[in-house]
Amino acid sequence: LSDTPNIFSAATLEKIVSRVFRAMGTPQDITDQVSHSLILSNLVGHDSHGIIRIMEYYGWVKSFDLNPIATPSISWSRGSSAFIDGAWGFGQPAAMLATREVISLAKNTGTASVVIGRSNHVGRLGEYVNEIANHGMLGISFCNAAATIVAPYGGAKPLMGTNPFAWAIPGTGEMNTVLDFSTALIAAGKVIHAAMSGEIIQSGALIDKDGNPSTNPNDLQNGGALLPFGEHKGSGLSVLIDVAAGALSGVLPAAIENTGHGNGTVIIAMDISNYVKIDIFKNIAEAFLVALHSTKAIDGPEVLMPGELEFRTKTLREKAGIHVSRGVQENILIVARELGVEIPEFD
Amino acid sequence: LSDTPNIFSAATLEKIVSRVFRAMGTPQDITDQVSHSLILSNLVGHDSHGIIRIMEYYGWVKSFDLNPIATPSISWSRGSSAFIDGAWGFGQPAAMLATREVISLAKNTGTASVVIGRSNHVGRLGEYVNEIANHGMLGISFCNAAATIVAPYGGAKPLMGTNPFAWAIPGTGEMNTVLDFSTALIAAGKVIHAAMSGEIIQSGALIDKDGNPSTNPNDLQNGGALLPFGEHKGSGLSVLIDVAAGALSGVLPAAIENTGHGNGTVIIAMDISNYVKIDIFKNIAEAFLVALHSTKAIDGPEVLMPGELEFRTKTLREKAGIHVSRGVQENILIVARELGVEIPEFD
Numbered sequence: 034l035s036d037t038p039n040i041f042s043a044a045t046l047e048k049i050v051s052r053v054f055r056a057m058g059t060p061q062d063i064t065d066q067v068s069h070s071l072i073l074s075n076l077v078g079h080d081s082h083g084i085i086r087i088m089e090y091y092g093w094v095k096s097f098d099l100n101p102i103a104t105p106s107i108s109w110s111r112g113s114s115a116f117i118d119g120a121w122g123f124g125q126p127a128a129m130l131a132t133r134e135v136i137s138l139a140k141n142t143g144t145a146s147v148v149i150g151r152s153n154h155v156g157r158l159g160e161y162v163n164e165i166a167n168h169g170m171l172g173i174s175f176c177n178a179a180a181t182i183v184a185p186y187g188g189a190k191p192l193m194g195t196n197p198f199a200w201a202i203p204g205t206g207e208m209n210t211v212l213d214f215s216t217a218l219i220a221a222g223k224v225i226h227a228a229m230s231g232e233i234i235q236s237g238a239l240i241d242k243d244g245n246p247s248t249n250p251n252d253l254q255n256g257g258a259l260l261p262f263g264e265h266k267g268s269g270l271s272v273l274i275d276v277a278a279g280a281l282s283g284v285l286p287a288a289i290e291n292t293g294h295g296n297g298t299v300i301i302a303m304d305i306s307n308y309v310k311i312d313i314f315k316n317i318a319e320a321f322l323v324a325l326h327s328t329k330a331i332d333g334p335e336v337l338m339p340g341e342l343e344f345r346t347k348t349l350r351e352k353a354g355i356h357v358s359r360g361v362q363e364n365i366l367i368v369a370r371e372l373g374v375e376i377p378e379f380d
Numbered sequence: 381l382s383d384t385p386n387i388f389s390a391a392t393l394e395k396i397v398s399r400v401f402r403a404m405g406t407p408q409d410i411t412d413q414v415s416h417s418l419i420l421s422n423l424v425g426h427d428s429h430g431i432i433r434i435m436e437y438y439g440w441v442k443s444f445d446l447n448p449i450a451t452p453s454i455s456w457s458r459g460s461s462a463f464i465d466g467a468w469g470f471g472q473p474a475a476m477l478a479t480r481e482v483i484s485l486a487k488n489t490g491t492a493s494v495v496i497g498r499s500n501h502v503g504r505l506g507e508y509v510n511e512i513a514n515h516g517m518l519g520i521s522f523c524n525a526a527a528t529i530v531a532p533y534g535g536a537k538p539l540m541g542t543n544p545f546a547w548a549i550p551g552t553g554e555m556n557t558v559l560d561f562s563t564a565l566i567a568a569g570k571v572i573h574a575a576m577s578g579e580i581i582q583s584g585a586l587i588d589k590d591g592n593p594s595t596n597p598n599d600l601q602n603g604g605a606l607l608p609f610g611e612h613k614g615s616g617l618s619v620l621i622d623v624a625a626g627a628l629s630g631v632l633p634a635a636i637e638n639t640g641h642g643n644g645t646v647i648i649a650m651d652i653s654n655y656v657k658i659d660i661f662k663n664i665a666e667a668f669l670v671a672l673h674s675t676k677a678i679d680g681p682e683v684l685m686p687g688e689l690e691f692r693t694k695t696l697r698e699k700a701g702i703h704v705s706r707g708v709q710e711n712i713l714i715v716a717r718e719l720g721v722e723i724p725e726f727d
Binding site for chain 2: 111112113114116141142143144145146148171173184185186187188189190192200202210212214243244262263264265266267269270272273275276277279280281282283285286288289299301303304305307308309313314317318320321324325327328329330331333334335336337338339
């Protein structure tokens with residue numbers, strides 16, 4: 034790995050990220066969790082949620098929106114519900130604490146939910162529901178994002194965040210079935226990248242400041258908005274996520290309090306073994322996977338289960354390493370220099 | 381109402397439906413529940429799930445797929461989980477029993493789930509999650525439909541049912557926020573109607589038997605398939621619903637056992653008052669609704685909350701009555717005659 038330029042092992046990248054966060058004063062256990070979550074996103078192929086986030090998080094630290102030394106805690110836990118206080122620290126440790134708590138509660142009672150308040154970016158929801166599935170449970174999670182960037186279906190102005198939804202169930206072998214999507218049709222990052230590159234955006238993804246359909250990426254920054262996926266259905270999911278996660282968590286919907294950052298997160302777990310033996314459940318999942326693969330057209334592309342591409346990418350990148358562009362490396366080096374951290378791997 | 385041809389009050393239609401089911405031997409309490417659920421669908425504007433279903437249900441009774449005298453029961457209930465045995469009777473009473481049980485469990489423990497097995501068509505999921513929201517809770521429900529009619533995203537063959545998903549939270553006044561959608565882009569009924577009428581189908585909704593995009597409605601019956609909404613995201617929702625609801629309920633995914641009928645159903649409830657005072661939650665929902673309405677373009681259509689159109693339609697039809705076409709009336713009269721039931725209202 035070390036001989037290939039700009040390719041790094043996950044372990045090397047985790048060490049680099051750890052050094053940066055430790056220099057912000059972040060405790061070791063919190064540092065380990067955030068570093069692991071970020072690099073896991075790179076491993077499964079979602080580089081937008083990976084090491085690149087260092088710059089954004091450091092910006093929040095400098096603006097006092099993110100307290101790098103905060104530790105999340107369980108505010109209360111009773112019956113089959115609990116509430117996690119993220120203490121406006123990193124969101125990933127709060128979400129993993131919530132995940133462990135919801136699994137523990139669901140083991141005791143059968144079904145449980147945990148809500149996270151005062152939380153920054155929790156990262157990739159797929160990580161948490163996958164962990165729930167690893168424990169033989171069904172996991173559902175959704176969070177609102179407290180920045181107005183998505184217009185509701187038929188609307189002309191931004192109202193909601195990109196409000197992701199994730200759902201996982203146990204699969205065969207080590208591969209669970211993991212669905213994890215933004216309720217926006219395309220990512221804001223893609224629009225910003227297109228604006229920089231002079232490219233146009235696919236139709237149906239964007240409106241301008243007057244609510245007219247647009248393919249010009251510059252319209253997003255000029256009062257326009259992203260559109261939800263799936264017309265009224267995807268828009269409805271985004272609305273439910275925004276109100277439910279925003280109100281339950283106290284982070285509030287962005288339409289009411291547009292802080293520009295913060296995630297209100299809900300995680301639900303159902304213990305499958307109450308309803309059906311886990312081996313039978315996995316056999317059904319396996320038979321479904323085989324049937325799904327067989328729907329491939331003769332000359333068509335493979336048809337994959339939700340999460341199958343991520344599982345393959347992870348297997349591949351664990352061996353071949355993770356590519357980090359020179360541009361990203363240089364941006365991380367700027368942060369590192371400000372914090373007095375050495376990253377010889379990027380020099 | 382009685383002077384307007386083909387317009388009937390909800391009470392009149394409920395009485396008509398009751399007479400038909402009672403003549404099949406269905407107990408009074410089950411009859412009341414099914415009649416109410418069907419006509420409630422007409423009231424909220426979803427006529428496809430209303431009185432028209434009598435013909436389909438009677439067909440299942442004659443083929444011994446639906447036992448009209450069966451009564452659902454709670455197989456077990458412990459902690460925050462329960463299982464309802466639909467006994468292969470009508471699905472609506474099983475779903476309403478499950479709804480009452482999940483509300484009761486969530487009141488005790490905070491969060492709960494109930495699964496329904498051996499169930500016929502449960503009808504409109506929106507009815508059940510709306511009832512959960514009436515009790516100050518968040519309700520999520522999904523069910524698989526054991527008939528292969530929808531191809532997965534990128535696939536060339538039908539694999540899944542239309543697998544609906546519903547989600548409700550308390551709103552303002554009597555109007556909750558209620559999302560309820562099929563994961564197919566369009567309803568099978570719409571395709572069948574288009575085939576009868578010689579119309580074409582919107583592009584992106586249908587493929588032919590070779591997996592090619594089609595707008596010819598006849599392709600559905602000739603080995604083609606409906607497509608999911610929202611590309612890979614809606615398709616992923618359908619996959620998760622099919623495996624989770626199919627395996628937990630024992631109804632099985634249609635890809636494994638294509639019975640052509642039956643619903644495996646999951647209902648989840650979260651008691652909101654554990655997390656936030658219900659009045660505060662409703663105030664946030666109200667503020668969000670106002671903000672959403674304000675995203676309307678100057679000359680654009682109204683922008684509505686999920687469930688708002690249904691709420692308005694119900695208010696309207698409670699006063700103005702429900703239209704039942706002569707064709708539907710005549711089909712119901714055929715069933716009635718076979719059962720020896722008089723329906724003077726339709727003569």
